[in-house]
Amino acid sequence: MERTATHRLIVVTAVMTFLSEVEELLRRDGLKFELTRLSSLDELDDGDPSAEAGDILFLHCDGLRPGQFERFRRNSSLPVVLLVDGDCADGLQLAIDEGADPWVLDLDGPRVGHLLKGFIQCGTDSRRRGFGDRDGMIPFENNYHRTLLDWLPHGIWELDRDGRIVFVNRAYANMLGIEPDELVGRYVWEATAVAEEAQRLREAYENVLLDEPEPTPYVARTRAADGRLIDVKIDWSYKRDRAGRLQGFVAVHTNITEQRRAERQARERLDQLAHMGRLNILGEMASGMAHEVSQPITAIANLARACRHSLDKSPEELGSMLAQVVDQAERASRIIRQLRHFVRRGERRRGPVDLHEAVVEVIELMRADHRAECVAIEFDVPRDLPPIWGDFIQIQQVICNLVCNALDVLEQVDGRAGRIDVSAKRIGDSVAVAVVDNGPGLSDVAAQRLFEPFFTTKREGLGLGLSISRSIVEDHEGQLDLLTGMDAGGAFQFTLPVAENAEGSASS
Amino acid sequence: MSEPTVFLVDDDPAVLRSLSALVKVVFPRVEAFRSAHEFLQAYEPGQPGCLVLDVAMPGMNGLELQRRLIDNRCDLPIIFVTGHANVQMAVGAMQNGAVNFLEKPFREHDLWESVRKAMEMDERNRRRLDRRHLVEERLASLSDGERHVLDMILDGKPNKEIATELELSIRTVEDRRSRLMRKMGAGSLAELIQLAMTH
Numbered sequence: 001m002e003r004t005a006t007h008r009l010i011v012v013t014a015v016m017t018f019l020s021e022v023e024e025l026l027r028r029d030g031l032k033f034e035l036t037r038l039s040s041l042d043e044l045d046d047g048d049p050s051a052e053a054g055d056i057l058f059l060h061c062d063g064l065r066p067g068q069f070e071r072f073r074r075n076s077s078l079p080v081v082l083l084v085d086g087d088c089a090d091g092l093q094l095a096i097d098e099g100a101d102p103w104v105l106d107l108d109g110p111r112v113g114h115l116l117k118g119f120i121q122c123g124t125d126s127r128r129r130g131f132g133d134r135d136g137m138i139p140f141e142n143n144y145h146r147t148l149l150d151w152l153p154h155g156i157w158e159l160d161r162d163g164r165i166v167f168v169n170r171a172y173a174n175m176l177g178i179e180p181d182e183l184v185g186r187y188v189w190e191a192t193a194v195a196e197e198a199q200r201l202r203e204a205y206e207n208v209l210l211d212e213p214e215p216t217p218y219v220a221r222t223r224a225a226d227g228r229l230i231d232v233k234i235d236w237s238y239k240r241d242r243a244g245r246l247q248g249f250v251a252v253h254t255n256i257t258e259q260r261r262a263e264r265q266a267r268e269r270l271d272q273l274a275h276m277g278r279l280n281i282l283g284e285m286a287s288g289m290a291h292e293v294s295q296p297i298t299a300i301a302n303l304a305r306a307c308r309h310s311l312d313k314s315p316e317e318l319g320s321m322l323a324q325v326v327d328q329a330e331r332a333s334r335i336i337r338q339l340r341h342f343v344r345r346g347e348r349r350r351g352p353v354d355l356h357e358a359v360v361e362v363i364e365l366m367r368a369d370h371r372a373e374c375v376a377i378e379f380d381v382p383r384d385l386p387p388i389w390g391d392f393i394q395i396q397q398v399i400c401n402l403v404c405n406a407l408d409v410l411e412q413v414d415g416r417a418g419r420i421d422v423s424a425k426r427i428g429d430s431v432a433v434a435v436v437d438n439g440p441g442l443s444d445v446a447a448q449r450l451f452e453p454f455f456t457t458k459r460e461g462l463g464l465g466l467s468i469s470r471s472i473v474e475d476h477e478g479q480l481d482l483l484t485g486m487d488a489g490g491a492f493q494f495t496l497p498v499a500e501n502a503e504g505s506a507s508s
Numbered sequence: 509m510s511e512p513t514v515f516l517v518d519d520d521p522a523v524l525r526s527l528s529a530l531v532k533v534v535f536p537r538v539e540a541f542r543s544a545h546e547f548l549q550a551y552e553p554g555q556p557g558c559l560v561l562d563v564a565m566p567g568m569n570g571l572e573l574q575r576r577l578i579d580n581r582c583d584l585p586i587i588f589v590t591g592h593a594n595v596q597m598a599v600g601a602m603q604n605g606a607v608n609f610l611e612k613p614f615r616e617h618d619l620w621e622s623v624r625k626a627m628e629m630d631e632r633n634r635r636r637l638d639r640r641h642l643v644e645e646r647l648a649s650l651s652d653g654e655r656h657v658l659d660m661i662l663d664g665k666p667n668k669e670i671a672t673e674l675e676l677s678i679r680t681v682e683d684r685r686s687r688l689m690r691k692m693g694a695g696s697l698a699e700l701i702q703l704a705m706t707h
Binding site: 290291294295296297298299300301302303305306309310321324327328331367372373374376 | 520522523525526527529530532533564565566567569591592612613615616
């Protein structure tokens, strides 16, 4: 290749340091050149009569004003490479609108020197591209689209039919902190997913090949070169030839790590609040709970004392009493376990929730409440209800809260047998759970402000129960409401969507 | 008359069974009930014994049962047992005549001692009641004339004054007096007064 000629490189930039950077880059690559620095395109307003084949103008797009490039192009046919860095999008757009060929060099991108050299070689080697031959200049069309793709804030890749990456844009590579070259040619699951997810992604890919379903977004977890985990939403589609045969896939990626983090934080806050709410419920129930735990302990003490005075009895009689001791010890520890379970903090556990089980446990717990002494708590929850998807304890908390509120209302009513009915039934794709009491019902004011935080009709209430319950239900994509139009008494109902299938929310 | 029995009422079946086992060590006759209503249905008025009663129960609680028994003039002695004692509750129960108020879990000797005291109290009550019934029967057997004389004797009046007031001869008053002493089973004036006081 002919490399002896010295070329004139005109660099238009307002930034001083920028020039020395370009110079450094070029020198490092061993290029012979004569560098001219201009601070503004206006200095070339009269064109450049001394321009020769092989000369190239590098135009920094930052600060380009409307009309500037157009004026320059009227007088000069110098080939122009647009330089961008930082936030030059407006300048770049302006230059291209005013007729600049989309030769763009991103100075913030990696391997700038390499690309710069490429441009200069194209420009100086007439046999290659004719860049320097002003009449026969062939704009590198793909470059325009490539530039656009690179400058999009979304990551983009294209796969062949086998799942190998044939193209990734700069945004995608930047997101992962690696070079596009390092990704091209690799299978997408090996290249982009974290180890634990590679298999899932690959299976999803193979299923897509098999069934060619309607594309739905896929969420994948990726690890960047520096070790950061990134959650990416992949909006993908098929790429087909004119005959409709599958050629491969294209996809746009949205980095949802921040969004996910915000969602996670909101959930964590709700979990903390829910935990507080449970502690509060437990506080209200404390004396009843203490009673519930002391019952088996009393039985154990009684039985053990009876045994001590019955050592002359038959082994069968003593054995039967000791068996009861064991039963009661287990009963006590079961209650304590349930309590601990109920107030546990920590991460959410989502899974299929059997409402029958949830309601039975809550009511068992609530019947121990001293407020429940004179109240009949009944329930009608079919065993064959479909499971809902959610956090077992939080669902229990909502039921518990509603029953607690009803108990409080009934406690203030004299001379009538209190009754609370908990029922559940399926309505379409949801399950509705209702808690109804036979108390005096709510005043209009109370009904309106019911779900406001810190609104309470109780002397010792915090007023957070219902608002927490509503947040929990909404977090489960359900709804919690006061039922109106009941003859008397208070009635609340919440609905929760039925779990779609055994895998639940793990949709792909 | 049936044997004295310890009646137990507690809504918790395990506690009830264990209580039963503990009481049986000393008092073999025990009957256990899951609720106040069950007890009221099964209990025959007049059955001797005592009642060991849980305070906190769904439906009718222990204190309500105590009130019901008092209203029915049933003085079966009651020992309360409770998981969460509350001073006010205990005072109320004791004022209404409970033998003791035991907090769970209690020592067996405290329970047995309370039951023993309650049984004694029941027996005393019963003896007093029997005596009262006897006196009532005897009083009922007196004629109106004898009754008048008895009332005046109890007022501390001598025969002569009674005779004057009732416009009877002293002789008639003396006859009635000896007849009523015989009917009441009193050997002396002191005995007669004691009997009448029982009433």
